[in-house]
Amino acid sequence: MAETSAPAKLDPAELIACPQCDALHRAEHLPEGTRARCVRCKTLLIVPRERSFLHVIALSFTGMILMIGAIFFPFLEISARGLTHESSIFGVAMAFSDGWLAPLAFAVLSMIVAIPVFRFLALIYTLWPLANGQPAWPHAALIFRLAEEAQPWAMAEIFIIGTAVALVKIAGLAQVSLGPAFWAFCVLIIVTTLKNSFVSKWVIWDEIEQK
Template sequence: MLKRMNLPPAAPLSRTPLSAAERRQLLACPECDALHHVIPLAPGESASCQRCGTVLIAPRLRSVVEVMALSFTALILMAAAVFFPFLTVSAQGLSHTTSVFGAAMAYSSGILAPLSLAVLVIVVALPVLRFIALIYTLWPLARGRPPFAHAARAFRLAGELEPWSMAEIFVIGTAVALVKVAGLATVGFGPAFWAFAALIIVTALKNNFLSRWAIWEALDPQ
């Protein structure tokens, strides 16, 4: 049974520079930025932020296996979301079906070519690269083996790409646009739209299970 406990808050920092060992014992909450002292946890325990309750440290096996499984799921959903039909628009007896890749490539020539590239990079390439970086980092850890070479760099890259992975923003923008188009034509959702919706849920679950502290400790035990 998993037992959750709150980490003690850190004392106000002095102007004296902290040593490397002291800095390693401090952990900031990613949600509210509250600073905590890290204390040893017994097997089966997890630690939460004292201010907002965000899980900061979770058992390594739970975090690694679940995040890797959700990353694999997200990759499969992303492939379906990009190449399967996304929307079908019908008006006055005419119908047109398009995918995300087809819609982006429609602007691949002329002055709007940079827009096509931006859509593919932000909506597709960056999320895929982030999922691959997480899988590369967590695969050996889930099997109880030493991490791959440059795994720490890959995990850091996955964290840096998170704010730029905007698949969910794309779906929200599409939904807003459909509200305006619905009065002019009949709009049907294809399987890619529902794959994007499932991708948002899977990504949220992955972020919830991701224990950065536990993974960093597994990558660098010292």
């Protein structure tokens, strides 16, 4: 794949832009086991992998199961001066669901729960028929585009980092025990990273248009 210096002479459908440096390249169908990187910044552009769609679907289902556990299972337990309090993500959000803090509870649930789950569901909806050699389902292109636009707002990873920083600060004031929901979130981050490694946006768009 070579960087083109005259993109105006090419069909826009044949071009792919690097998401990092915006360099334009001629898009090509690659054989399995090969990769295409940006010639300028070496960002990975096209990753055709055998049965990669099935891998993404399986990891998306796994992510949703982990998210259910992360929401309702105990997230952490704090003990201080003989008092113990156990909380879950859902319980904390509901505790702030009244009054002027309600928008905060809504934002927390949306960014760390609703949007990641929507992106999992969107990938399953988009890739399920393609993985089985069938035409894309209705509105698959729109749903996949919405999932990509919502990616910056999916902040489960940021939530875990913020929680870790907060735990360091309160460790000297109380005894903190991490619950299963915390570890479910950690595994969820790993699953999401693996899922992203199998996702090639150009390949998905190409399959949607062809089928």
